[in-house]
Each structure stands twice: as structure tokens, then as C-alpha cells.
Amino acid sequence: MSGTASRVAAQQVFTNRSDETAAFARSLDELHASLDAAAISPVADRVQGRRNVLTFYGVGGIGKTTLSHELERRFLAEAEAEGRNDVVSVRVDLSEEGAHDIETLLLRLRAGLGRLGSHWPAFDLALASYWARAHPGEPLQEFLDASPMVRRASRSAGLSEQISQNIGALVPEVGGLAGLAQRAALLVYRAIRERVRAGQLLAECELFAELIEADADYESLSFFPYLLAWDLDRQAGRGTRPKVCVFLDTFEFIDGRVDRTAERFLQRCVYLMPNVLFVLTGRNRVTWADSAVQGELDFTGPECWPNLHHSNTSSEPRQHLVGYLSESDAHSYLCEALTRDGDPVMPADVRERIVSGGQGLPLYLDLSVSHYAELLARGRRPGVGDFGGSFTAVATRSIRDLPREERDLVRTAALIDRVDADLLRAGQPSLPEGLIARFLRRPFLTHDDAYDLPHSLHLALRTAVRGADQGLPDGWSDRDRTDVAARLLRRLGERLGESAGRAATAQALALGLRVADSYGVFDDWLARAAQRLVAAGQWTEIGAGLTADAAGVPEYRAIRAAIQGVQLRRSGHARRAVEVLDGADAGIAPTSLTAQLVRLHLAHALRNHGDYNRAAEYYRGLLSGEFASAARYWLADYDYLNGRFATALAALEHRPERDAADEGERLRLIGHIWRVNARFDKATDAYTRAVALARTEGLVAAEAKALANLAQTTCWSGTVDAVTEAAVRGKELLDLVPNPVELVKIRSAESVGHAVAGDRTAALAALADTRELADGIGYRGGHNLADVAAVLISKLAGDLDEARRVRARLDDRTRASGGNTYWVPIMTTWIEGVDAAAAREPAVDWVDGSAPALARWARIGEGARRG
Template identity: 75%
Template sequence: MSGASSTVTAQRVFTNRVNETTAFSRSWEGLHEALDAAEISPVADRLQGRRNVLTFYGVGGIGKTTLSQELERRLLAEAAAEDRDDVVSVRIDVSEDGACDLEGMLLRLRAGLGQLGSRWPAFDLALASYWARAHPGEPLQEFLDASPAVRRASRSIGLGEQIAATVGQVVPAGAGGLVGLAHHAALATYRAIRERVREGRLLSECDLFAELVEADADYETLSYFPYLLAWDLERQPRRGRAGHRPQACVFLDTFEVLGNRADRTVEQFVQRCVYLMPNVLFVITGRNRIDWADHATHGELDFTGPECWPNLHFSNTTAEPRQHLVGYLSDSDADSYLREAITRSGEPAMPGEVRERIIAGGQGLPLYLDLSVSHFVERLAREGQPSADHFGGSFTAVATRSLRDLPREERDLVRTTALIDRVDADMLRAGQPALPDGCVARFLRRPFLTHDDAYAMPYALHLALRLAVSEADRALPDGWSDHDRSRVAARLLRRLGEPLGDGAGRVATAQALESGLKLSGAHGVFDDWMVWAAQRLVEAGQWTHLDAGLTDGAAGSPEYRAVRTAIRGVKLRRSGRAPEAVAVLNGAEEGLAPSGLTAQLVRLHRAHALRNTGDYTSAADLYRGLVEGEFDAAARYWLCDHAYLNGRFAAALETLRGQHGRDAADEGERLRLIGHVWRVNARFDEATGVYTEAIALAREEGLASAEAKALANVAQTACWSGETATVSEAANRARELLDVVSNPVELVKVRSAEAVAAALADDPATARNAVADTRRLADGIGYRGGHNLADVAEILLHALAGDHDGARRTRSHLDERTRTSGGNTYWVPIVTSWIDGPDAAAEYHPEVDWVDGPGPALRRWAEVTGLR
């Protein structure tokens, strides 16, 4: 450090924790002996208690991460010494941003296990089925390359190629669709896999495989995929003369991050992974004892109680693997560490009296010893032999001395690093723009920084040191005030958002937003890029885990709290709990500037929630307030939709014709809404033409959901023209896509179209069944508009049968329902044209602005049925 030649040598030392390393060895050997001796594999028998979790817990700075890393190093070194290639490990620090994203975690597990061989058919085929539906248009390879941690793990074994090869053996034509080709190839792959599963020709011996392929493509389904990995692992060929079974160990570090969350959804997913992979040893390190064996966690987690985790119960003190409290180092071990950490000509460089002061103050805390060694080296370089008086004291005192040892510029860099989970040189320069590059480079070589190039920002301070630095800094003459911290945090926050241009991937966006929200909640700073990032992730359907683990943020600004509330509202609305979403979002604008971007975000999602509850009028009021604001395009589209719902057809058409979508998905929505206007005006040729254009656009862009919607609309149009073959073809094609990209609202529309087609084809029994199905499907998802479609088909059946009283009774229900919701009122004059003729029908809802007047429109509707 002094730059001069010296006989002093500093080196990293691992103080041998005999009990812990012995526990690991016994756990590793015992797990595989039990697997070899089992009459029924615990992978197949999911009721067996799990004995595959070894836990080390203790206070921050006690050396849990170092212990975990050393256990992994020894495991792999011993396997290499025995020339074994059937032992692999996977390391995940769950505190890192994005580390607990379930997709990324499972792909890191799959990449780690992929070192054992390239064939993992159950997992890879199920993943292909999931990916085609959950990520329409996004090649898997793009996702694999987006996160540094996933990219490094996947590239080491060619994960994308492995998965493509597995899929290609089953569906050669679709092999590229998952990894990098057009979305329709991926969908074709899914359909082919699904059909082979239904016919019992694909992995029928793998329990759960068929269920998981058929299930909805969401995180709930994905959280059971570890079972498939365990099943595939069990079928890997044994190796070597001894016939060893392939063995895997997963190290989960900083686990307290999950246990400390009020919402334990992420921990629930991780626990499922551990439970469903009983043939893998999981080594969990964290500050807290895990409580999975406690019955009190029932309802928060799936697998709870000593029956599920017999070795994790507090009463178990002998059987491995189990839970171990990581204790402080003994005085003897601490002295050995200090003697070996820094030497002069092979002898301890640190005098005995200095070691005694450090041992007395640190009481065996390894991080305390590390900082003391760094302080000793600094003193040695500056002043010669340090005095014992310079050592000892509390952990905060040691942190204070370590800060004082640094030049002023580097003290500011430490303070900057303590504000955020991870940094790189660019982030540090953003936080301290006045410092030269050389100062930043020197700081990054400091021994108290950890480095892991699996992450885009590879440097970090130990969490305990981050907290100690914040406390110690207040005692220094040049310490930062809260205002100083907020100013630097604001610069860091801006830097986090800089890479998030139009080309930024979902993973990078989600990780930046997660880091940004933590900074915002802790230091009262905010930046508008977080609003755009949240909206982008919501639009992409990636909203499920955004609010997990975020605290209320004691220093959080109103904008921070509003974004968190908006994300929660989206989560409620998308999960079918729109009334709860409205209640949550109602007070979210408190303290915000009415014209601010965050307030507009809240209003936009409150409007969406109101619309989902059927309150179109209140939703429209909010959309109007967003016109000419940041969400102008979305507001104008939904106002056009409201105009259409209320029969202001000419106004809706004029606005829609003057617009163009921001992207292919938006343009498809615009085309479809134009088609809706033509359809309810009985201008069926124009409607079909626009819907056909929307279908072509969706196919070109690989937008399966948009194509399914447009096909359902074609069926809704063709049914009024008596084109039963067209209805059947469009309905079948829509259902194929909806089997891939679930959208139950469109299934309601398809079934109502089939009801109309059957009624006009003089098949009342089939029509009645279809009407009943329409109502049942609508009730199942809380879709009130589905009953409007069912009423229309039912009124048609009554009218065709000459039952005008029955038709009028149903019309009365339809009129009441549409008036209450503030939309779809145009259906009342339409059905009246079948009962009382077009002239009488014009008297109902005269405010409806038919595109070419009420007379022509209602005559067309009357002629459609052949009744007038």
C-alpha cells in the first residue's frame, strides 16, 4: 500500500470452522446414502419428509458467506481431486437485485445442472411450452443474455443450444422458435408438445409433466418446474467405476432477505423449489433460523411442520443436515487468523499486544478482524509499527477508524457505496462526479470490497459494514448529513435509469427499478424514469414480483409510495380483484402534484380498475383528465372505446382514423376498435375487412393474443351473416391460440357468436346451450359484458320463436344492466328492431349516433334476422 518494497505479506485466510465443515460433509454423504438406499425415491413420493436442507445462521459479519464459499470450494476441489465430473454446484445470493426472479433462478439451476449432461427433457419441454405463452415474441436467448448472472451460467454450457436440441428431438420444425426464431414457431412447438402429451406419447411416466404443460403460463405454474429438474436429475446416467449418481449442491446466501419480507410469496416459490428437489442438497446461509418446520407458518408457505422438514425442527440437535448457529470465533481461532492474515518474512507481522486488543474488542466477529487487519496495514504503511492503543473498541469504532484511514476522496466513495447494493466504476463516478478516474480505480482495489463479475455492477460492501459506515460517518468531522446522502442518492438514481432506453430488456428494467425503489424508499429521492419503467413492465405483463420485499420507506417520498401503490393496484386488478384495486388506488394521489407523472400513472390505473368493475362513466372522467398529458395516447384510445360503448360512433371513428398505434400491439387495438364500430352498425363487410387487417398484422409481428382477439371478432361478425362455416373456422382458430395465450374474455365472445350462429341456423337447442355457456364463462371471470352478449343471443332466440313477451323481459334486463354500467346501450335499439321493427327501435336511446343514421342501421339489423 505504501508503494515501497516490503517483506510484509497480506493474504486471505479461512479460519477452519471444524463443526460447520463436518456438518456439511455428513450432510452431503448422508443425503446420497439415503437416496441410494431408498425403496421409493423421494422425488416420486412427494409426501416423504425432506432432509436436504443444511442451514447456517448467525449475526451479520460472522462469516456465513465466507463459510458458504469455502464449502463450495472444498466440494469442487475434492471432486476434481477424485477426477469426478458428476458433482456440480450453483450459487445464488438472494439479496441481489433480480436474483429471486423465478425465471432467472430456475434457468440458473438448469444451467448449473446442465454441466452433468445435455438431456433434461421434462424440464426443457415444459419450459418451451411455458415460454411460448408467457413471453410472446421474446426469444429465450435474449432473456438468457440480458442478466449477467444468467448469461455467464448459460453460456458456460450452451444452455440455449441444449434446450433447442431437446425440443428439436420432439418437434424438429419448431426447434428454433424457443431460442431465436419467430414467435409463431414457438407457438407451433407448444401445440405439438401439448398434442403429444394429450395422446400419451410424451413423458407419460413423469408425474406432473402433463399437468404443468397444460397449466396456465404463470409463476404459480413455474414454481413447480423444479420437480421436473429433480426428475431429470434422477435419470442422469451414473458415472465412473463406482457408478456414482450425479450430485448437485445449491448454495443460497443472504436468505434473511426473504424471511424478513411481510409478503412471503417469493420465499414460498423458493421453498417449493427446495421441497420438490429432494435429491439436491441446499445449503442456506442467513441471519435467521428458517421456520419451515414450525406449524405457525401454515398459510404463508406450502410445506410446513416437522412432518415436511423433520431435520429442521428445533428439537433436532444431531441428525444432519440440520440448522446450525454460526458462532463467533474462539480466541484461539481469532489469534490464528490474525497471525496468518499478515506476515513478515513468514512470521506474524502483528505484535501480540495488538492481537490481544483486537481479539478483546471483536469477540470473535470475523468482519471485525478483517477491518482491524486493514487498519493495521494502513498504519504500518504510514507510520511504521502501529501501537496497540490504535486498536480495540466497538465494531462502529473500528469502522470509524477504517474510514479515517482513507483519503477524503475515498471516504466519500465508501459513503457512496454504502447507499446502494452494488456499484461499478460508472456508478461511483455518477455519485462523485468531481473525483478523477484514478481515485475510483484505487478505491475499487480496496480489500473491504467484495467482487463478483456475475453481476453487471460487480462491487459491494458487506451489509453489516454498510450499516456500520452509515453510523460511524456521523461521528466524523467531515461526515455526511442526511441532505448530503439524499443528494448523492439522487445522482445514483439518475444513473440507474440512464441505460433504460427503448432497447433495454425486461430483466435490466426490472433490476434497475428494484434498485431505484430501494434508494427512493431509504433516502426520499425520486426520478420519473421509475414511472416509465413500472409502466413498461406492467404493459409487458411483468408486474407480479415488483412490489415484493419493498418496505413502506420511512424516508420515501409521496411519489415513491404512489408508484408502490400503483403496482399493487395492477396486481389486484390483473388477478380479478378490481374492486379492491379501486379501493387501494383511491387515496394514492395524496401529496402528489396533480399534473405530475406519478399522479397520472395512478389515475391511469385507477381508470383501468374502474373500467374492469363496469363503471365506464367514472373511468372515462379519469381518462379525459389524462388527455394531453404523459399518457395521452392511452387516454385517447380508451376514450374512443368509451365513445364506442356509448354509441358515439361517428366521433369514435373520426378520432381513430386520425391516430396510429405507437407499436404493432397498439395499432392492432386501434384496428379492432374501428371494426367494433362497423360491426354494431351492421356494416359487416367493413368490419371483417378491418379485423382481417388486424389478424395479418398480429401474425406478422407474432402477437398471438392480438390474433386471438381479432379472430374472436371475426366470429362475432360472421355469425350475423349466416356464415356458419366462417364462424366455426374463426372460433376454432381463436380457441387454439387462446389455449396458448389464455384470455377468458375472448372465449366468452366466441361462445356468444356460436350461440347467434346456431339460432340463425334454426338450431335452438344448440343456441340455448351456447347462451348458458356464455353466462357461465362470464360469471367465472366476473365479466359483466358477457351477460350483455348472452342477453342479445337469448332475445334473438325468443324473437325467432315468436315469443315477444320473453324477448321483452330479457330486453328489460339488458336495458337496466347497460344503463347501470354506462356502456353497450346501443344493443337495446338493435334487439328492439327484431321485436317491434326499426322505426320503433329508433325511439330507444335516441342519443346513439349511428354512422349513417338510425333508420339505415336499424333496418340492416332487422333484415339480418329475416324477421322484418
């Protein structure tokens, strides 16, 4: 233990918790007996109460994690002794970075189950369909390799090969896992969906078709455990029922938080997999069976979880309070932990003193054993006076006995969830490499090489270190902790780099935000990482385990608000997004990157909500900062919305583009300008180039937008087939990347197309749909598009009074919002002619002059009348 040659043998000791191990064995037996006896599998009968959760809870340091590991070890050892190869376990520590991410959790479950065999068709095909839509252009293999825990689990099971085999066998045209990386996402989704709709694929799996058709988001994904359970049931139908245990440790990191989204997703997983035993260990009793939590989670009350209710004291699996070790168990532990020639090293009086002070707390005993070994390594003969006292006293003693440099290292390790030599060196840059390497071999540090940061202190010890430190002469002040935490945070950002993948970015962000929240430090890389995830369209929950208000770190609150605002805006709730973002940068320096991030997304939300004037104010305020390029683009858009077309075109021509996504946005805005100037040839050219660029780069969302715009252009041609073609292609892509705003645009284009072609019935139907969709998502701009179609329809019917009423309504709305004001003179050409339109205010700066542009629009109105 000390690294010094010695006849003393140290070993890990598990004190036999007979009640807990017996409860685990009974839980397995009773769960499988009920599954075998069930007339209808509880997987299919989703109303049955669930009896698949075994809970061990108790205070920190009581040995819950050790118990969990020992139960898993015995579970697998017994299976090996019996020669069974249909027994698997999956372990998830919920304190890990990214452990709350439903994608990561499901892939770890699938990898674990893959050790039972390769046949998991329902889940694998649904995953392929989901991944194609949720991550267009991102290879699944890269995601599997990005997370250390997923990588280790997937490689041990050959997960990539299994998924390829299932996809290739059932839908050969997809091309297996490689197809997810190399082929267009639309083709993957289409191939699977068409087979499902034709009833040719897994029709007997009740929820399969519904989940294939559902939106590709976390809400839908959280129901995929049903598919795993269904596939597992099929495994049972081919012979002996497999035994599967999922061990969820440190459950306190997920339960009872103010935002219970992560717990809700995980609870769905447990409920939908009733043929799997979930073993939960944490500090708190699980409250799922309590009626008081109804409404916060999906499945609550004793009907759903009969064995978890506090009234159940006998049926297994159930909830168990993990107690302190008995005196005899504690003595046995100390006798076995350090031995010489098979005999206990610790004298009886020392053992008695430790047992008396520890009161059966296993972590207390661990620290006392480490302290004893350290004293032996120094050549001392430990005595009774060296032991006893409170847990904090033991922690203090353990720290005090370390050399001064190592005391600083243990304080550094206590500031953050996980460390390695590089991070410790960042925290203590003056210390030599050799000393850090020796420190990492200390027994109070746990090691798991599956992580990029493989070392950690026990959570209870991390908490105790700060209190213990106060009694030492060289103890750190709050300022010392803050300074070291800032160095750790800075180094995390440097390690991340600009080219890091999504999974690595999300994990680093979660770890960094916990440091920021705990010690009142911050670094701009956190804001950049958050924006990187936003730009990639990823909604991985960040800040897991942080306090709800994070009172000491306004930057954290601001980033959280920015993420929430983006989620709301992109799901069509622009008004709510404005409410969340407005004022979220309070208490932050206006020039800080975090404040700019909030204002950028507030401007986007205001624009979606139809408040173009206020959005423009925020964009102007960002012109000198990191988001200046985005601000200039949206100000050009603001010029376009207000009819300053020449100004907007000039800005776009001289705007440097950073990537393909930027160039696509530029082409689309150029197309908008030509479209409202009735130069449909130039608009079509710009949009067609944007479609081609997006398709080449795999930017499905951008391609869907460009196709919606193409439909808005072709609708003026009077050829319904042209608008229909673009609309159909756009809607197909919006199956992959749902965007309700673009659906409003497409439906309004169809209304205009039918109006121009003279089909009043079809035009009215599309018009009604446009308004309904716009109202459903709070998109006021959708009513502007609907009004344009309404005026054409009224003119077609010869009802000019109604056309004037709609125009007046649109005039009021666009003047108030500060955008789309050019539609009023366009409509006027249809109602009263070009001269009247040219005389109307506000004036419009048409690209090639007022007369030619208005004449082009007037001809469209005349065509509509003739039709």
C-alpha cells in the same frame, strides 16, 4: 492490500469452523445414503418429509457468506481430488437484483445442472412450451444473455446448445432453440402438446403432461423444479448418483416478508428437488417446520421438514446457529492475515487488543487487518492504541483513516447495493478518475465481474458506515445522503435507456426502488420502467427486499399498487383491482408521472368492471400528460360504447399510432364501430387487418383479441362454420396467452351464431357458459353480450315477453354503467320494429343514419325468426 510495494503479504484466511464443515460433510453423506436406500424415490413420492436443507444462521458480519463460499470450495476441490466429474454446485445470492425472479432462478439451476451432461428432456421441453406462451416473440437466447449471472452460468455449461439438442431430438418440428425465436409461439406449443396428448412424449414423468397444459405463469413455473429433479433421478439411474449442492446466501432477503410469494416459489423449488442439498445461509432461522406459518407457504410443519424442527439436534442436514470465532481461532486468523517472510506482522499485544474488542466477529477482524495495512502503507508503526473498541468504532476508524475524497466514496458506496466507477462518479462528480480507480481496489470492497455493477460493500459494513459517519467532523447529514442518492438514482435511469431489455429493466427497477425506499428519493424513470414491464406483460416481482409499507416513499407504494392492479385486472379480478388502485396516488402530485400511471390503470380497471362513466373521467384527466395517446384512444372507445359512432371514427382516423400494438388496437376499435352498425363487411376487413398485423409482429395476445372480435362479427351471418373457425383459432391462441374476457366474447359469439342459425339447444348451452364465465371473473360486460343472445333465442321461440324482460334488464344495466347503450334499440328492432327502435332513448348516432342501420339489424331478426 494498500497498493504500496511491501514485503508484507496479505491473504484471505478462512478460520476452520470444524463443526460447520463437519455438518456439511455429514449432510451430504446422510442425504445420499437415504436416497440410495429409498424403495421409492422422494422425487416421485412427494408426500415424504424432506431432509435436504442445511441451514447456517447468525448475526451480520459473523462470516456466513465466507463459510458458504468455503464449503463450496471444499466440495468441488474434494470432487476434483477424487477425479469425479458428476459433482456440481450452484450459487445464488438472494440479495442480488433479480435473484427472486423464478424464471432467472430456474435457468441458473438448469445451467448448473447442465455441467453434468446435456440430457434434461422433461425440463427443456416444458421450458420450451412455457417460453413460447409466456414470452411470444422474445428469444430465449436474449433472456439468457441479458442477466450477467444467467449469462455466465449458461455459457459455461453450453446451455443454449443443450436445450436445442433436447428439443430437436424429441420434437424435431420445433427446430431447437432457434425455433423459439423464429417460429410462431403457437406452433411451438402445439407441437409439444400434441405429442404429449398422444402419449408419445415422457409419459412416465408424472407431472409432465399437467405442466405442459397448465397456464404459462409463475404459479405453474414454480413447479418446474420437479422436472429438473426427475431428470436428475434419471442421471442417477445410469451409474453413480451425481452430487448437487445449491448454495442460497443472504436468505434474510426472502424469508419472513409480509408478501411471501417469492419465498413460496423458492420453497416449492427446494421441496420438489429432494435429491439436491440446499445450503441456506442468512440471519434468521428458517421457519418452514413451524406450524405457525401454515397457510402462508405450501409445505409447512415437521412432517414436511422433520430435520428443520427446533427439536432436532442431531440428524443432518439441520439448522445451525453460527457462533462467533473462539479466541484461538481469532488469534490464528490475525497471525495468518498479514505475514512477512512467513511470520505474523502484527505484534502479540495488538492481536490481543483486536481479539478482545472484536469478540470473535470476523468482519471486525477484517476491518482491523485493513486498518493495520493502511497504517503500514503510510509508514507508521501501528500500536495498541490504534485498535480495539466497538464495531462502529472500528468502522469509524477505517473511514477516518481514508483521504477525505475516499471517505465520500465509501459513503456513496454504502447508499446502494452495487457500484462501479461510472456510478461512483455520478455520486461524486468532482472527483478524478484515478482516485475512483484506486478506491475500487480497496480491500473492504468485494468484486464480481459477473455483474454490470461489480463492486459492493459488505451489508453489515454498509449499515455501520452511517452510524460511524456521525462521529466524524465531515460526516454527511441526512440531506447530503439524500442528494447523493438522488444522483445515483438518476444515473441508473440514464444507464438503462429506452431500448433496454426486460431483464435489464427489471433489475434496474429493483435496485432503484430499494434506493428510493431507503432514502426518500424518486425519479420518473422508475414509473416508466414499471409501465414498460406492464406493457410487455411481465410480472417480475419488483421492490424485492423493501419494507412492506415504504412509508417515506408514496411513489413506491403507488407503483406497487399499479402493478398489483394490472395483475388483478388481467386475471379477471376487476373489482379487486379497483379497490387496490383507488386512492393509491394519495400524497403524490397529481401531475406526476407516477400519479398518472396509477390513474391510467385505475381507469382500465373501472372499464373492465363496467363503470365506463367513471373510467372516462380519469381518461379525460390524462389528456395533457404522458399517457395522452392512450387516454384519447380509450375516450374514443367510450364514445363508441355510448353510440357516438361518427365522433369515435373521426378521432380514430386522426390518431397518430406509435407502434404495431397501437395500430392493432385502432383497427379493432374501428371494427367494433362497424360491427354494431351492422356493416359486417367493413368490420371483417378491419379485424382481418388487425389479425394479419398481430401475426406479422408476433403479438399473440393482440391476435387472440382480433380473432375473438372476428367471431363476434361472423356470428351474425347465420353460417355456423364461419364463427366456429374464428372461435377455434382464437381459443388456440388463448391457450398461449390466457385472457378470460376474450373467452367470454367468443362463447357469446357462438351463442349468437347458433341462435341466428336456429339451433336453440346449442345456443342455450353457449349462453349458460357465457354467463358462468362472466360471473367467474366479475366481467359485467359479459352479461350484456349474453343478453343479446338471450333476446335472439327468445324471439326464435316466439317468447316476446321474455325478450322484453331481458331488454329491460339490459337497459337498466347499460344506463347505469354508461356503455353499450346501443344494444337496446338494436333489440327493439327484433321485438317491435324499426320505427319503435328509432324512437327509443338514448339516441344513437349511427354512422350512416338511423333508418339504414336499424333496418340492417331488423333483417337479422327476421332471419332468426325464419330459421
